[in-house]
């Protein structure tokens with residue numbers, strides 16, 4: 001099922017407001033921001049921390065001014081909108097009457113207290129791997145720490161036959177492996193921790209693993225080369241997180257990955273799109289050990305074949321003076337790049353880190369699927385607001401400044417310059433995305 005990231009996007013502005021208000025209080029009381037944060041983290045229960053990793057608030061909060069966990073966020077699915085439910089401990093509107101076993105059935109088996117099946121928009125196929133200890137801590141957090149809210153979110157009303165929730169029985173039987181995470185004895189503790197966080201709580205595959213015809217994720221762990229190979233989700237391409245040299249994380253160090261998840265920039269990239277919400281709401285709050293474990297695990301994933309390539313330019317001089325080496329012939333995108341993009345991303349494509357990401361050798365630029373960079377150029381973006389990153393920087397929107405073919409040309413140019421080599425973008429790709437975004 002597909003997330004409506006536009007609506008999710010609103011919520012990060014609420015988070016920003018919270019942070020702003022919080023910072024203002026800290027300054028007026030003479031606290032340093034860092035001290036306050038440390039205190040805040042020390043007071044946080046384990047259940048609250050786990051809920052952050054699992055990002056329960058992202059889907060179960062309606063918008064910037066809504067009560068946390070009271071539900072009502074509409075998630076796009078191919079069949080219509082699925083509304084998230086109220087998971088505060090209110091006995092009528094929420095899950096106040098859920099026993100631990102009811103809670104476990106909802107999170108791991110996708111079955112509500114009344115026995116009806118949940119749509120897989122609730123990522124229970126990942127949560128099924130959550131350990132008993134962690135599930136108890138989450139239950140305690142939701143029952144005793146989250147304030148009850150008595151509001152009832154809109155009811156999901158999908159058309160026949162998908163409104164027949166019992167039919168999900170077949171989907172579940174075909175695609176969900178109901179099993180707790182099993183540590184691999186031949187791997188060390190850090191690898192197992194990373195695998196658990198990525199597969200179970202973090203549900204990274206919900207966006208990064210390709211889906212099959214029944215919208216099921218094609219794999220749930222590293223045994224399959226499809227796992228985290230990159231996928232389209234609500235008009236973003238969540239890129240390949242395996243070790244591919246050009247279009248994956250092959251040239252990122254573990255520290256680059258951990259920095260990216262904590263600060264919103266790392267390697268030479270800056271986060272944008274729906275991943276920004278994940279970082280702002282969830283991963284920036286993870287302990288260093290957990291971020292390092294995620295990075296360590298991702299670096300162990302083998303690279304499937306890829307069609308993009310990258311050859312770092314040999315000399316520093318070449319990097320400064322030659323704009324395009326991969327395909328040195330005249331390219332119509334070059335002029336557009338110089339006029340509209342070079343100011344920030346620089347003539348040599350090296351960017352101005354950490355303010356402006358580099359484009360030479362950047363895996364998102366070399367992604368086999370260019371959807372994310374087309375969308376970013378159309379809509380513009382801003383980098384993440386995190387506790388460790390720099391002040392957010394903006395990328396302007398070009399939807400009204402450049403035509404479909406100009407956008408296709410400039411993107412084909414950056415995908416084939418400075419050592420980059422990836423399939424060109426066509427003006428039809430840009431046209432189709434513009435149409436989809438207007439819906």
Ligand code: HEC
Nearest residue numbers: 054055056059082083084085087106112118119121122123
């Ligand atoms: C990607 C979005 C998403 C995330 C993340 C998510 N949920 Fe859900 N959840 C949903 C949706 C959508 C539903 C309703 C599905 C339906 O109506 O079939 C739901 C339903 C539920 C229900 C069933 C409640 C009821 O009685 O209707 C519970 C309990 C629940 N979620 C708890 C959680 C917890 C706890 C977390 C974090 C560990 C979480 N969810 C994370 C989307 C999400």
Ligand code: HEC
Nearest residue numbers: 269270271272340341344357373381382383393394395396
């Ligand atoms: C005013 C400065 C500025 C200009 C001009 C600009 N960008 Fe950007 N660009 C940014 C920033 C800031 C980001 C990070 C965006 C984010 O995080 O949302 C970015 C990100 C990108 C990315 C994704 C790389 C990554 O790792 O995040 C691509 C691709 C890109 N820009 C292409 C272009 C193209 C093509 C143009 C010209 C048509 C252009 N940019 C013009 C500032 C700029």
Ligand code: HEC
Nearest residue numbers: 202204207236237238239269270271272273274275363364
């Ligand atoms: C809601 C969908 C969503 C979820 C969930 C999600 N991601 Fe992402 N992720 C994206 C999108 C879209 C991008 C592309 C934008 C970008 O590169 O900033 C991305 C980019 C990334 C990148 C940068 C890769 C690159 O080559 O630039 C990393 C690393 C990453 N995600 C890791 C993770 C991890 C680890 C998790 C789980 C904890 C996760 N993501 C969960 C959507 C998601």
